[in-house]
Amino acid sequence: MDLDIENGLVKPFLQVCVFFFIVIFTAIYGIFTYTEYQKFQTHNKQILEQESLLVSLTADNITHDLNDVRQDLLLLSHSPALFDYLRSPSELSRTRIEQLFLDLAKFSGLYDQIRLLNSTGKEKVRIEYGNKRASVIPESQLQDKSLRYYFNESQQLLPGEIYVSPMDLNIEQEKIEVPHTPTIRFVTPVSPGENEQRDFLVINYMASHLLGRFARYTESSSGSPMLINAQGFWLYHADKAKEWGFMYDNEVTLGREYPSLWRQIQEKGKGRLINDDGAFTYETVYPFSPDPEHFDAPMPKANQLSRWVVVTHIPNEKFGFSFFNTLSTGPDTAIALLGLSVVVSSLLSFFYTNTQSANRALKQQLEEIRQAAVVFENTNQGIIVTDPLGITTAVNRAATNITGYSSGELIGSNPRILQSGQHSPEYYQEMWDQLHTCGHWQGELVNRRKNGEVFPSWENINAVKDEKGSITHYVAILADITALKEAEEHLNFLAHHDTLTELPNRLLFQGNLEQALTIAKRHNQLVALFFLDLDRFKLINDTLGHAAGDQLLKEVSLRLKRSVREEDTVSRLGGDEFTIILNELNDPEYLHTLARKIIEAVSKPMIINNREVAVSTSIGIAIFPDDALSAKDLAQAADTAMYHAKEQGRNNYQFYAPFLTDRLNERLLVENELRQALARNEFILHYQPQVEIYGGTIVGVEALIRWQHPVRGLLYPGQFISIAEESDLIEAIGEWVLHTACVQLQLWHNQNIHDTWMAVNISGRQVQKTSTMQRLQKIIEASGIRPEDLHLDLEITENLMGVVRENVESLQAFKDIGVKFAIDDFGTGYSSLSILKHLPVDALKIDRSFIKDITDNTDDRAITAAIIAMSRSMGLKVIAEGVETEEQLNCLRELGCDHVQGYLISKPLPSDQVTSLLANRQPFIQRSDIEQI
Numbered sequence: 001m002d003l004d005i006e007n008g009l010v011k012p013f014l015q016v017c018v019f020f021f022i023v024i025f026t027a028i029y030g031i032f033t034y035t036e037y038q039k040f041q042t043h044n045k046q047i048l049e050q051e052s053l054l055v056s057l058t059a060d061n062i063t064h065d066l067n068d069v070r071q072d073l074l075l076l077s078h079s080p081a082l083f084d085y086l087r088s089p090s091e092l093s094r095t096r097i098e099q100l101f102l103d104l105a106k107f108s109g110l111y112d113q114i115r116l117l118n119s120t121g122k123e124k125v126r127i128e129y130g131n132k133r134a135s136v137i138p139e140s141q142l143q144d145k146s147l148r149y150y151f152n153e154s155q156q157l158l159p160g161e162i163y164v165s166p167m168d169l170n171i172e173q174e175k176i177e178v179p180h181t182p183t184i185r186f187v188t189p190v191s192p193g194e195n196e197q198r199d200f201l202v203i204n205y206m207a208s209h210l211l212g213r214f215a216r217y218t219e220s221s222s223g224s225p226m227l228i229n230a231q232g233f234w235l236y237h238a239d240k241a242k243e244w245g246f247m248y249d250n251e252v253t254l255g256r257e258y259p260s261l262w263r264q265i266q267e268k269g270k271g272r273l274i275n276d277d278g279a280f281t282y283e284t285v286y287p288f289s290p291d292p293e294h295f296d297a298p299m300p301k302a303n304q305l306s307r308w309v310v311v312t313h314i315p316n317e318k319f320g321f322s323f324f325n326t327l328s329t330g331p332d333t334a335i336a337l338l339g340l341s342v343v344v345s346s347l348l349s350f351f352y353t354n355t356q357s358a359n360r361a362l363k364q365q366l367e368e369i370r371q372a373a374v375v376f377e378n379t380n381q382g383i384i385v386t387d388p389l390g391i392t393t394a395v396n397r398a399a400t401n402i403t404g405y406s407s408g409e410l411i412g413s414n415p416r417i418l419q420s421g422q423h424s425p426e427y428y429q430e431m432w433d434q435l436h437t438c439g440h441w442q443g444e445l446v447n448r449r450k451n452g453e454v455f456p457s458w459e460n461i462n463a464v465k466d467e468k469g470s471i472t473h474y475v476a477i478l479a480d481i482t483a484l485k486e487a488e489e490h491l492n493f494l495a496h497h498d499t500l501t502e503l504p505n506r507l508l509f510q511g512n513l514e515q516a517l518t519i520a521k522r523h524n525q526l527v528a529l530f531f532l533d534l535d536r537f538k539l540i541n542d543t544l545g546h547a548a549g550d551q552l553l554k555e556v557s558l559r560l561k562r563s564v565r566e567e568d569t570v571s572r573l574g575g576d577e578f579t580i581i582l583n584e585l586n587d588p589e590y591l592h593t594l595a596r597k598i599i600e601a602v603s604k605p606m607i608i609n610n611r612e613v614a615v616s617t618s619i620g621i622a623i624f625p626d627d628a629l630s631a632k633d634l635a636q637a638a639d640t641a642m643y644h645a646k647e648q649g650r651n652n653y654q655f656y657a658p659f660l661t662d663r664l665n666e667r668l669l670v671e672n673e674l675r676q677a678l679a680r681n682e683f684i685l686h687y688q689p690q691v692e693i694y695g696g697t698i699v700g701v702e703a704l705i706r707w708q709h710p711v712r713g714l715l716y717p718g719q720f721i722s723i724a725e726e727s728d729l730i731e732a733i734g735e736w737v738l739h740t741a742c743v744q745l746q747l748w749h750n751q752n753i754h755d756t757w758m759a760v761n762i763s764g765r766q767v768q769k770t771s772t773m774q775r776l777q778k779i780i781e782a783s784g785i786r787p788e789d790l791h792l793d794l795e796i797t798e799n800l801m802g803v804v805r806e807n808v809e810s811l812q813a814f815k816d817i818g819v820k821f822a823i824d825d826f827g828t829g830y831s832s833l834s835i836l837k838h839l840p841v842d843a844l845k846i847d848r849s850f851i852k853d854i855t856d857n858t859d860d861r862a863i864t865a866a867i868i869a870m871s872r873s874m875g876l877k878v879i880a881e882g883v884e885t886e887e888q889l890n891c892l893r894e895l896g897c898d899h900v901q902g903y904l905i906s907k908p909l910p911s912d913q914v915t916s917l918l919a920n921r922q923p924f925i926q927r928s929d930i931e932q933i
Helices: 010-077 080-087 089-107 150-156 207-217 259-268 333-377 397-403 425-438 482-496 507-524 538-545 546-563 589-603 630-645 658-678 720-724 730-750 764-768 770-782 798-805 808-816 849-853 858-873 886-895 911-920
Strands: 111-117 123-130 133-136 182-190 201-206 222-231 233-235 270-275 278-285 308-314 384-388 391-395 440-448 454-465 471-480 526-535 569-574 577-585 606-608 612-615 618-623 653-655 683-692 698-709 713-716 757-761 792-797 820-826 842-847 877-881 900-902
Touching: 010 089, 010 182, 010 201, 010 207, 010 278, 010 308, 080 089, 080 182, 080 482, 089 111, 089 123, 089 133, 089 482, 111 507, 150 201, 182 207, 207 222, 207 233, 207 877, 222 507, 259 270, 384 397, 384 683, 397 471, 425 440, 425 454, 440 630, 454 482, 482 507, 507 569, 507 577, 507 630, 526 589, 526 630, 538 546, 538 612, 546 569, 546 577, 546 589, 546 606, 569 900, 577 589, 589 618, 589 653, 618 630, 630 653, 658 698, 658 720, 658 730, 683 730, 683 911, 698 730, 698 900, 698 911, 720 730, 730 757, 730 764, 730 770, 730 792, 730 911, 757 820, 770 808, 842 858, 849 858, 849 877, 858 877, 858 886
Parallel strands: 618 653, 698 757, 757 792, 792 820, 820 842, 842 877, 877 900
Antiparallel strands: 111 123, 111 201, 123 133, 182 201, 222 233, 222 308, 270 278, 278 308, 384 391, 384 471, 440 454, 454 471, 526 577, 526 618, 569 577, 606 612, 683 698, 683 900, 698 713
16 A cells, blocks of 8 residues: 555554554553562562561670670579678688689670679679779778669569669769760679578679670661660660760650651560651560570569660662653654664663672672671671581681681681590591581580690581572581689589588588498498587687687698598588598507597697687597498498587597497387377377466467376477487377367367467478378367367478478468468578468467577577567567576567467466466466566
């Protein structure tokens, strides 16, 4: 067909071509635009995922750092040296705890202060670390920290809990320390016993280390990293002027600058926010989040200010997708459209090429970030990276410092150059087998430095694989644990040796004795055991003080070691008790010579605190195999012989002899007679009145068992109860006592004697067995006493409080029927108030040992006053037993005691006599000076 341009035939044809070209071009342009948009969206998503990974790794590393501090704090708080210092403060124990603090500060290099505060906030020990050295602060420079916020916050801590302070610039004497020292304080209570006064262990962690590591962790971020405290102030920011605003009254916070972000952080704690300001990725770090690399330990005291937020911010301009301008489709210029088509084609090629380059760059960036996350996980430890063949490709500075090799010497070599030769080829083969099977290995290796020095290291080796599962390299993280090994050896020594005398303790003594007997059996030899106890040591301790007593014990231990052979073993079991194991004994007569030599050596006067002091010793001697065949029996025989030496006037020695065995046989005879006594109904109860201290009215009686022996007459509990407790008779006897007491209580009710409480002791075996407790409950119910008339008070000794807590439900069943409970002999055990407050207890009985010298001994008076004050605060009644003088009664009244019993009031009486007293209903204390009592 001919085109008639003049008639306008070409114009419609061109318009149709242009129309179809525009349609095709628009479709291609749309498809291309959508494809490129998706690629850029993927690119941006990958950047955000990188940020999330980076933020998560940074938060994990901060948690790891804080957990390291917790581990060090708990290690210190459980140190035997610390408990020794708390129990028996002395110059030696103080020096040991100072050295322990110094060792930790030197090893970690992260704590500028470690201190021990007493219960009032006064420093007892403090070390400081500065200029790469640690030093002990003299006592004259120790400070009072009672007004510091972290001390006050720590007062409510339970045993084992840890308080973590917010991060701040350290303030000393009301001023911010210069140069700035970012600090986080970790505090935990320590006490030598559950019911004893608490001290507080404080570590000042140099948070500048954490901030420096934060900067290194986040240096590969695509945006701006920030570290925020719980109030929204910056602790780390690219703009240094914004940091530490809360310390300088600067009100600029994250919440004011980005309010929507701060609200979301408060609500979620972890996540991402994208708005007009860009993309924010954040995660909140709480102290001691669960960390599988650390041992189980108590979580810290809740403190909302002790948390931090890791944030990265990528502005919008770092993301980008620029749409092409919309094409103009003028109908008059087909040439322009064709030209535009060429341009578009060129742009397509350009964008495709650049997209491929961007993808390659992104993949390389992800690989670098993955390596950086591994390498910088813990820069305090040495890191060695090798290729799949084991050739070192990268090391960090810590690795060169630990090994002594330069990075140039390590890179290109095999880590085998560190081998010390102390491990077998099989050991290394096991390591590689596990690496190939599991992809990781961790364990202890003994390596050698460049200078030839051998050192222990803890190594964690991981095989790093690519997306196809092929190994690309190995990463070994190693830590020099020389200091930890030395500390472990020191702690092991403390665990098996007495901290005062450095002699073997009870645990090591038992092991040494068993080993000595094993060797003696094999070679048919004799072994002798000396059991020594110093005579009247308590008098010296109380007169001259505990420090003098410690000095005396150290001198005695030296004299004992000089008196025996090198192969003999001297041990201190505790207090003033010592033992000597004599191995390879050929001549038993030597024991007489040695015993006299020891008595003479110990008896020589010694100078203590510029005073001449003399002490003597009583020695018991037992011989294997003549006296016993086991370590336990041999120790018991020597102990029995020692008590016999004391009975003979002290300052002498006695051998274990048959007549001592006769005493044991006598105990067995008593046990057999006890069994018959139950069947023959030879037991009776006497009742000792308990009176109200002010008016003297009888408020109750304590039922006390007596044995009407057919031959020996009336026997008291001290002559047979201990034997009953060691046998299986105590439960049956206890049930008889409770039954008889309930019958007597019912008789009194029938005689109109009401409002009188009956106290009955129950034994440890009864408390421990749920079945026995159920039988006791049935005995009470079978007595026929109505619940409203059941005035029964069961007494449990203080040393059973731990067992009682495990049987609270059984005790509560008694409470439900009206029975009350009292803790007997209170003050003689090691009670825990945390246990006491959970028990259904109504009263405490102060042991007679504190009442005996209450008018002369200030310690006994102070302990009694403390028990009474504590009881009042807990709503408990207080009964003092063993009151024998008017002076004791006056003192107890001044202290606020409720009830008393003892020979001043009345001795235990038979049932008919005590019934007459109860029926009389008159005040029991009938004296003219009652108003002054």
